[in-house]
Amino acid sequence: MRILRQLDSPLDGLLRRAAARAGDRPAVTTEGYATEGDSTEGESTTFEALDREADRVAHWIAGALRRADSAVLVACALDAAFPALYFGAVRSGRLLALLDPAAGSAAARELCTVAGAEVAFVPGPLAELLTAEAEAGRLPGLHTIVVTDGDNDGVAGATGGGARGSGYGAGSAGADEERSGSALSVPLADVLNAVPGTPFRTPVGDLDAVACVQLVPHPAAGLREVRLSHRNLLANAAQIAVAHQLDPASVVVNQMPAYHPALLGAAVHAGAEQVLVSDTDPCAGMTVSRSRQATHYYGLSTRLARLAEDERLADHRTVLPGGRLRAVLSAGVALEPVVARRLGDTLRVPVLQGYGVGGLSALSHVQAPGARPERGAVGVPLPGTECRVVDPVTRAPAPVWSDGEVEIRGPQVPSGRADGWLATGDVGYLDLDDQLHLVRRSGSPFACGDAVVAPGVVERVLRQDPRVADCAVADVPDPVTGTSVWAGVVLREEVRDAPDVLDAVTERANAQLGPGEQIRRLEAVEALPRRIGVKPVPRMLVRQYLTAA
Numbered sequence: 001m002r003i004l005r006q007l008d009s010p011l012d013g014l015l016r017r018a019a020a021r022a023g024d025r026p027a028v029t030t031e032g033y034a035t036e037g038d039s040t041e042g043e044s045t046t047f048e049a050l051d052r053e054a055d056r057v058a059h060w061i062a063g064a065l066r067r068a069d070s071a072v073l074v075a076c077a078l079d080a081a082f083p084a085l086y087f088g089a090v091r092s093g094r095l096l097a098l099l100d101p102a103a104g105s106a107a108a109r110e111l112c113t114v115a116g117a118e119v120a121f122v123p124g125p126l127a128e129l130l131t132a133e134a135e136a137g138r139l140p141g142l143h144t145i146v147v148t149d150g151d152n153d154g155v156a157g158a159t160g161g162g163a164r165g166s167g168y169g170a171g172s173a174g175a176d177e178e179r180s181g182s183a184l185s186v187p188l189a190d191v192l193n194a195v196p197g198t199p200f201r202t203p204v205g206d207l208d209a210v211a212c213v214q215l216v217p218h219p220a221a222g223l224r225e226v227r228l229s230h231r232n233l234l235a236n237a238a239q240i241a242v243a244h245q246l247d248p249a250s251v252v253v254n255q256m257p258a259y260h261p262a263l264l265g266a267a268v269h270a271g272a273e274q275v276l277v278s279d280t281d282p283c284a285g286m287t288v289s290r291s292r293q294a295t296h297y298y299g300l301s302t303r304l305a306r307l308a309e310d311e312r313l314a315d316h317r318t319v320l321p322g323g324r325l326r327a328v329l330s331a332g333v334a335l336e337p338v339v340a341r342r343l344g345d346t347l348r349v350p351v352l353q354g355y356g357v358g359g360l361s362a363l364s365h366v367q368a369p370g371a372r373p374e375r376g377a378v379g380v381p382l383p384g385t386e387c388r389v390v391d392p393v394t395r396a397p398a399p400v401w402s403d404g405e406v407e408i409r410g411p412q413v414p415s416g417r418a419d420g421w422l423a424t425g426d427v428g429y430l431d432l433d434d435q436l437h438l439v440r441r442s443g444s445p446f447a448c449g450d451a452v453v454a455p456g457v458v459e460r461v462l463r464q465d466p467r468v469a470d471c472a473v474a475d476v477p478d479p480v481t482g483t484s485v486w487a488g489v490v491l492r493e494e495v496r497d498a499p500d501v502l503d504a505v506t507e508r509a510n511a512q513l514g515p516g517e518q519i520r521r522l523e524a525v526e527a528l529p530r531r532i533g534v535k536p537v538p539r540m541l542v543r544q545y546l547t548a549a
Helices: 013-022 047-064 081-091 105-115 124-135 154-158 188-192 230-243 261-270 282-291 301-309 337-347 455-463 501-510 538-548
Strands: 026-031 043-046 071-075 095-099 117-122 144-147 184-187 210-218 222-229 251-255 273-277 296-300 327-331 351-355 377-381 386-390 404-409 422-430 436-440 446-448 451-453 468-478 482-491 519-524
Touching: 013 047, 013 230, 013 261, 026 047, 043 047, 047 081, 047 117, 047 188, 071 081, 071 105, 081 095, 081 117, 081 261, 095 105, 105 117, 105 124, 105 210, 105 222, 105 455, 117 124, 124 144, 144 188, 184 188, 210 230, 222 230, 222 455, 230 261, 251 261, 251 282, 261 273, 273 282, 282 296, 282 301, 296 301, 301 327, 301 337, 327 337, 337 351, 351 377, 386 422, 446 468, 446 482, 451 455, 455 468, 455 482, 455 501, 468 519, 482 501, 501 519
Parallel strands: 026 273, 071 095, 071 117, 095 210, 117 144, 144 184, 251 273, 251 296, 296 327, 327 351, 482 519
Antiparallel strands: 026 043, 210 222, 377 436, 386 404, 404 422, 422 436, 446 451, 468 482
């Protein structure tokens, strides 16, 4: 195994080093779509150009933020703008708040509040949501919303000549005070047009300083705050680069709905090229992988499941990825073992899965290339990481093959207890090869189309409705998306006979949820069945609903 190396500089040092070592090599290439025989040429940004754009972002953030303790919110959209925004934000020394681009207004509002965000870099649909929240007075600290898509061709294209430009420091204390009552929405090109291109020296001196914050699903609270330090993120970048065998010759095709910072950091650490595929058709990802001679492919598990059943793949009407491909890596909910085996046999490469606890940012386990797909198997710990399974009551380590709560410890794991172990809330067991098998994920996330839904997030929004006393959320079969969101609610007594109350509750909740989290069916129930000491069991309610339907 290669030696795991960590850098002794802040997180943005990954990009500085890559620019110094291989500045003229492509760092990020965009692919808009692909046809059955070919793919679009795409546009590439070199490591040197990406480093310059990160400097420009850092300069603008330094001039735009008014408070010393404020944060920058960035949506992890899969586009050419995100890498420069990510590294530019951490280079500025300000707290980076990471938001899933598919999040609804409730999650976005909560993250802005938790982090104290003053500015936000988000795509158009999220910009509209945040603007509405700010105009309603629910985000008093947010004064500038930067729209990262639309007419912008990534950061490199957006900062070229001809932009209208609002000038360096737009949104800062010296900006138009007449706009202070609501958030100012501006294109990315405008705010960065007049920013100097000189190197920005990061003020971060402590690797244990918090670099980013995000909200991840939690079974009890709905959302849990996770703060990751520069050291956490640096370590995870190095760990993933080693585990996935990334190097400067690697070409990584990324066809995920969101840009996972952990995968971005690993690719930059290794000096590998990343090819972004926005087309949701998994066959398009295979075509791009072939044309770009990809060595690694990252895709969503639900899309890979569709790919395994796709007739175009079976009768070779889509181009297979080719001999350079080393692995297909699945993210999202678990991929069924039979599907992983069938897809691996067709593509003639291993189809692997991983496991992490930090939402978009931290990975702790990965399957080895020779691992046989098994239900719940997520692989062995990354280099430098420890994993154990403990009794949920006594906290004593459980024997091999025995279920218990999964705990992990390592340099990439956010701070937990004093002994370094982090309780994940997930239930699993270890086998004789130290491979982790998950029995139940915390909050039992499920897939709805290309979205991964955390029931706790939907339940949290429902419980904020004054008409709802209690609720439970689960997935039910859907002829279009495969599954959809079902919710059972206990209404407060004073509104149980009110006309159209269920429609009103559904409408209010869906207005705050992301596209994949939309409630398709809401049922009124008398009470929620429970197991002692744990959450409601919505499966019983779902069976009743399906029987009644």
